[in-house]
Amino acid sequence: MTSVLAPGLYIVATPIGNLGDLSPRAAAVLAGAAVVAAEDTRVTGGLLRHIGVKRPMIAYHDHNADRVRPGLIARMAGEAVALVSDAGTPLISDPGYKLVREARAAGHEVVTIPGPCAAIAALTLAGLPTDRFLFVGFLPGKAGARDVAIAEVAGIRATLVLYESGPRLATTLAALAAGLGDRAAAVTREITKKFEEAVTGTLATLAARYAEAAPRGEIVVVVAPPGEAIPASDADADAALVEALTRLPASKAASEIARRLNLDRRELYARALAMKG
Numbered sequence: 001m002t003s004v005l006a007p008g009l010y011i012v013a014t015p016i017g018n019l020g021d022l023s024p025r026a027a028a029v030l031a032g033a034a035v036v037a038a039e040d041t042r043v044t045g046g047l048l049r050h051i052g053v054k055r056p057m058i059a060y061h062d063h064n065a066d067r068v069r070p071g072l073i074a075r076m077a078g079e080a081v082a083l084v085s086d087a088g089t090p091l092i093s094d095p096g097y098k099l100v101r102e103a104r105a106a107g108h109e110v111v112t113i114p115g116p117c118a119a120i121a122a123l124t125l126a127g128l129p130t131d132r133f134l135f136v137g138f139l140p141g142k143a144g145a146r147d148v149a150i151a152e153v154a155g156i157r158a159t160l161v162l163y164e165s166g167p168r169l170a171t172t173l174a175a176l177a178a179g180l181g182d183r184a185a186a187v188t189r190e191i192t193k194k195f196e197e198a199v200t201g202t203l204a205t206l207a208a209r210y211a212e213a214a215p216r217g218e219i220v221v222v223v224a225p226p227g228e229a230i231p232a233s234d235a236d237a238d239a240a241l242v243e244a245l246t247r248l249p250a251s252k253a254a255s256e257i258a259r260r261l262n263l264d265r266r267e268l269y270a271r272a273l274a275m276k277g
Contacts, residue, residue, distance in 0.1 A: 005032045005080035009103040011096070012082050013089040013115030016218070018192035019050050026113045027051045034079035037072055039094060043086045055082075060099070069099055076108040087218070089117040093137045093163060118191055119161045122220035125198040126186035129225060132158040139164070139172060146172070150179035160223040169219060170211040176223060177203035182260055184224040190217040202232060202261065205239045232261040241272050250276055 010029050015021040030036060031053040037060040038044035044057060060068050060083070072081055083090050083099060090096045103110050123130050134156055140146045153160060164172050169187070176185070180203065187206055188198040195217070199206065203223065232240075240261060244253035254269035 005029065005034075006109060007078050007080055008076055008109030008111060009100065010080060010082045011090050011100065011110070011112045012084050013113060013117065014044075014047055014084050014087060016087045016116045016118045016121065016192055017190065017196075019047070021116050021192060022047070022051065023113070023115050026115055027053075029080075029082055029113055030055065030084075032080060033082035035072075035075060036082045036084060037068075037099070038084050039086045044084055047084075060096075061094075065098065069102060072099065073102050073106050073108070076103055076106070087116075087118070089115065092117055092119060092135070116192070118163070118218060118220050121191045122161060122186070122188040122198075122222050123159070125188050125191070126159075126222035127198075127200060128159050128184065128186065128222055130159065132225070134158045134160055136160055136162040138162065139175075141168070143175070146175055147179060150175060154180050155226065157225050157227075159225055160221075162221050162223075164219045164221055166214040166216055166219060169214060169221075170207050172221070173203050173207035173210065176221075177207060180223065181226070183226070186222045187215075187219060188222065189215055189219045191220070193217070201236045201239075204260070205232075205236045208239055208243050232263060237261060237263055237268060238271065238275075241268065241275060245272060245275060 010033060012026050012029055030048060033055060036044060036055050036057045038057050039061050041057040041059050048055060058068065075081055083096055085094050100110055119135050123133060134153060136153060139149050139162060182202045182204045185203050185206055186198050186200045190196045237257065240257045241253055244256055248256065250269060250272035254265050254272050258265035258268050
């Protein structure tokens with residue numbers, strides 16, 4: 001039997017891919033809410049069907065939030081309103097914070113039901129420092145604005161976490177390398193799903209990798225703090241050499257990559273000669 005929820009706002013984290021990650025508490029709140037405010041009612045409808053419940057839903061997103069919010073606030077006086085995003089924790093890179101702020105201002109109870117978050121999950125996969133991190137969200141699409149945004153965080157001594165789409169990934173990685181230096185990084189995608197992966201390397205080598213083929217799925221990029229570079233792997237060195245040899249002789253290519261990746265020039269030169277041979 002579904003328990004009766006006290007009136008107020010319930011912030012409910014939902015799975016980022018694997019439906020098995022929905023917590024029992026989250027399922028109970030969704031089943032007991034008078035209405036579910038959803039980013040996309042079609043997506044949330046699928047989640048509700050998965051747990052075997054049917055609840056009234058109302059779309060709440062960037063394009064209608066100002067119009068819909070007053071009605072939701074009014075309903076909280078006597079009903080339980082659940083807020084969800086399409087995936088993960090609401091308010092992380094979506095407009096929900098205004099609903100929380102106005103619910104509190106109106107004197108309504110606000111309860112969080114924590115759970116999956118792609119940014120946090122990516123940090124656990126990346127193998128980079130987690131004692132301090134900054135969530136950057138999505139960088140601007142236009143080059144000038146993107147470069148300004150990168151410059152603003154370049155000196156922050158914290159691991160950076162940002163969201164990105166497949167078609168923009170290589171361009172973003174190259175811009176990060178240019179603006180931050182060639183730091184260690186990880187590209188994580190399809191977290192919790194069948195084809196979950198975390199690919200690590202330097203920003204430049206990752207940019208070269210994804211320039212050839214844009215990946216599919218939801219993507220989180222994690223970038224090391226300044227001065228926290230991870231030693232380049234053999235694969236990183238080989239990828240960088242292959243690119244450098246397309247425009248430089250072996251000796252100059254080895255020198256460039258040695259400086260960039262802090263590796264032994266003589267060993268790189270031997271590799272370069274072997275590649276050319």
